[in-house]
Amino acid sequence: MPYQFKNIFVYQSAVEKALIDPEAFWGEIAANFHWFSPWKKVMNCKMELAEFNWFQEGKTNISYNCLDRHLTERGAQTALIFEPNDPNEKAQHISYTELHARVSQMANVLKANGIEKGDRVCIYLPMIPELAISVLACARIGAIHSVVFAGFSATALASRIQDCTCKLIITADGGFRGNKELDLKIIVDEALLSCPSITKSLVVKRTHSTINMLSGRDYYLEDELQKVTTICEAEIMDAEDPLFILYTSGSTGKPKGMLHSTGGYMVYAGYTFQNVFDYQEKDVFWCTADIGWITGHSYSVYGPLLNGATTVLFEGIPSYPDFGRFWEIIDKHQVNQFYTAPTAIRSLAKEALSWVEKYDLTSLRILGSVGEPINDEAWHWYHKNIGKENCPIVDTWWQTETGGILISPLPNITKLKPAFATLPLPGIKVALMGEEKQELIGNEVSGSLCIKFPWPSIARTIWGDHQRYLETYFTAFPGYYFTGDGALRDEDGYYRITGRVDDVIIVSGHNLGTGPIEEAINDHTLVAESAIVGFPHDIKGSALYGFVILKEEHTDHGKLREEINQIISDQIGPIAKLDKIQFTSGLPKTRSGKIMRRILRKIAEGELENFGDISTLLNPELVAEILKDKR
Numbered sequence: 001m002p003y004q005f006k007n008i009f010v011y012q013s014a015v016e017k018a019l020i021d022p023e024a025f026w027g028e029i030a031a032n033f034h035w036f037s038p039w040k041k042v043m044n045c046k047m048e049l050a051e052f053n054w055f056q057e058g059k060t061n062i063s064y065n066c067l068d069r070h071l072t073e074r075g076a077q078t079a080l081i082f083e084p085n086d087p088n089e090k091a092q093h094i095s096y097t098e099l100h101a102r103v104s105q106m107a108n109v110l111k112a113n114g115i116e117k118g119d120r121v122c123i124y125l126p127m128i129p130e131l132a133i134s135v136l137a138c139a140r141i142g143a144i145h146s147v148v149f150a151g152f153s154a155t156a157l158a159s160r161i162q163d164c165t166c167k168l169i170i171t172a173d174g175g176f177r178g179n180k181e182l183d184l185k186i187i188v189d190e191a192l193l194s195c196p197s198i199t200k201s202l203v204v205k206r207t208h209s210t211i212n213m214l215s216g217r218d219y220y221l222e223d224e225l226q227k228v229t230t231i232c233e234a235e236i237m238d239a240e241d242p243l244f245i246l247y248t249s250g251s252t253g254k255p256k257g258m259l260h261s262t263g264g265y266m267v268y269a270g271y272t273f274q275n276v277f278d279y280q281e282k283d284v285f286w287c288t289a290d291i292g293w294i295t296g297h298s299y300s301v302y303g304p305l306l307n308g309a310t311t312v313l314f315e316g317i318p319s320y321p322d323f324g325r326f327w328e329i330i331d332k333h334q335v336n337q338f339y340t341a342p343t344a345i346r347s348l349a350k351e352a353l354s355w356v357e358k359y360d361l362t363s364l365r366i367l368g369s370v371g372e373p374i375n376d377e378a379w380h381w382y383h384k385n386i387g388k389e390n391c392p393i394v395d396t397w398w399q400t401e402t403g404g405i406l407i408s409p410l411p412n413i414t415k416l417k418p419a420f421a422t423l424p425l426p427g428i429k430v431a432l433m434g435e436e437k438q439e440l441i442g443n444e445v446s447g448s449l450c451i452k453f454p455w456p457s458i459a460r461t462i463w464g465d466h467q468r469y470l471e472t473y474f475t476a477f478p479g480y481y482f483t484g485d486g487a488l489r490d491e492d493g494y495y496r497i498t499g500r501v502d503d504v505i506i507v508s509g510h511n512l513g514t515g516p517i518e519e520a521i522n523d524h525t526l527v528a529e530s531a532i533v534g535f536p537h538d539i540k541g542s543a544l545y546g547f548v549i550l551k552e553e554h555t556d557h558g559k560l561r562e563e564i565n566q567i568i569s570d571q572i573g574p575i576a577k578l579d580k581i582q583f584t585s586g587l588p589k590t591r592s593g594k595i596m597r598r599i600l601r602k603i604a605e606g607e608l609e610n611f612g613d614i615s616t617l618l619n620p621e622l623v624a625e626i627l628k629d630k631r
């Protein structure tokens with residue numbers, strides 16, 4: 001691959017080129033992909049208006065680039081290894097030729113069921129091959145996929161379907177996750193009661209459990225596949241045609257449907273996969289993230305397949321049937337690059353080392369981390385026990401909105417520093433902003449993390465709400481993209497991400513906005529008001545602490561806590577349940593009525609004093625009261 005930074009010299013010249021002539025830099029990278037017809041201009045962007053146009057008028061198709069392009073050279077090579085939840089079930093090896101045929105067939109099923117270019121298709125599936133196949137099939141015909149993580153509840157699923165008016169849903173009878181079975185079709189049935197835009201649902205048989213099939217709406221996928229051929233030409237797509245919508249939590253209100261477009265996302269996912277993971281021919285790459293999250297989109301499916309790699313899809317969880325499961329899979333499939341989240345590392349690090357030592361991990365060359373800051377201890381455990389001190393750890397910082405990795409070490413090029421995401425990739429211009437909204441110059445500073453120059457895979461908008469997109473990301477620091485994170489730049493110019501500076505809390509690597517959770521809690525008939533903050537947790541990184549005001553006193557707090565968590569689970573999903581709930585008579589508020597979360601955060605963290613200036617509070621006496629109840 002010509003866009004590979006083979007050594008420090010190639011890397012340095014790329015950094016320079018990207019700085020001096022970004023258009024030429026990105027044009028050269030994009031030239032490594034297949035275009036039905038070339039672009040007229042590399043970029044035409046207006047950061048202040050959040051208008052981004054990359055590879056203007058270029059025509060391409062990402063599914064073509066992931067599949068067709070590889071057929072002559074590597075048709076027989078394994079594209080996808082499916083490792084089932086149950087280790088006794090046989091793994092599947094799907095070649096590029098077979099994947100191409102299955103994606104084409106799936107694309108024909110979508111067409112036969114009325115899906116056309118631009119239509120939205122919801123995908124609510126467990127981590128089985130059909131999930132990757134469905135994503136690629138949508139891309140093949142220009143339908144916009146909206147994958148919803150199969151751990152979300154019926155209410156959360158419904159709100160995502162309604163927001164982008166999906167026409168069809170692809171789901172399964174159920175899914176296996178550890179020793180649990182997920183009743184996916186039951187959840188879908190409930191969601192569809194309030195989703196009139198959906199006219200068809202395609203159901204994959206996975207658990208073979210008994211389900212209801214609504215005549216005229218629900219069809220088994222296996223029956224539909226029988227009716228069509230395995231030949232489907234890839235649709236010619238404009239570089240700026242939408243590729244997918246993926247929802248992410250906001251600090252308030254409904255989830256934001258981040259819209260990514262075809263050409264820019266493709267170029268960036270391919271470029272970053274190649275370089276951050278130092279991909280070499282025949283490598284086996286494993287990203288443990290579910291395709292329901294951006295990490296799974298970019299680095300389980302698109303990034304690896306764009307580069308002709310072999311990618312592992314794992315249906316299960318790290319602790320089932322035992323704590324050796326991850327290490328067993330690495331050994332079994334001779335994985336070369338392993339990419340996971342700090343929360344998984346922390347949970348496995350607390351188990352006996354014998355789980356690791358049972359397996360041969362010598363195939364590993366690169367380790368990756370994503371989703372939240374990795375603490376020193378977890379970094380060292382990972383480096384020593386999994387990488388045997390031989391594998392660089394790429395601590396990759398990025399977001400659903402960025403489409404791909406923006407800040408990360410490059411293996412064998414960047415000198416590592418534990419818990420530092422280190423440096424922006426060539427082509428990415430990072431800025432730290434101070435309290436006065438000025439850019440902080442020089443090293444040893446910390447501030448709000450912003451990006452000051454567009455890159456190809458920046459989200460194009462929030463589906464249906466460009467104003468919200470502008471307000472959320474482009475108004476805090478005009479002319480800059482504001483990430484919502486804080487970061488520091490140390491004496492070497494390296495970046496360390498310090499965490500969110502807004503009301504998003506990252507629990508086990510999942511972004512959770514406080515707003516939607518508070519709204520769910522407030523739906524309980526006895527709740528008057530609530531506020532959620534994060535507090536440090538050994539395994540999850542952060543956990544949720546809820547302060548809840550009741551409308552009237554109630555004696556059975558245990559039962560109330562259970563009911564509140566049940567509502568959260570129903571409306572959002574079990575991942576958003578609170579670890580701690582404290583009932584209180586009020587919340588500390590400013591005179592303008594804003595909840596002082598800073599104080600609640602300190603209380604949740606176990607701070608007993610040092611609350612700073614609380615004189616501006618409307619109700620300063622409340623702080624002592626909340627503290628008393630906590631103890």
Ligand code: PRX
Nearest residue numbers: 370371372373395396397398399400497511
């Ligand atoms: O706070 C940062 C954190 O995860 C947020 C993005 O979450 P999401 O859109 O769900 O995407 C997660 C996977 C890309 C960021 O704003 N985050 C992500 N990676 C890191 C991180 N925090 C610290 N270090 C990282 N490597």
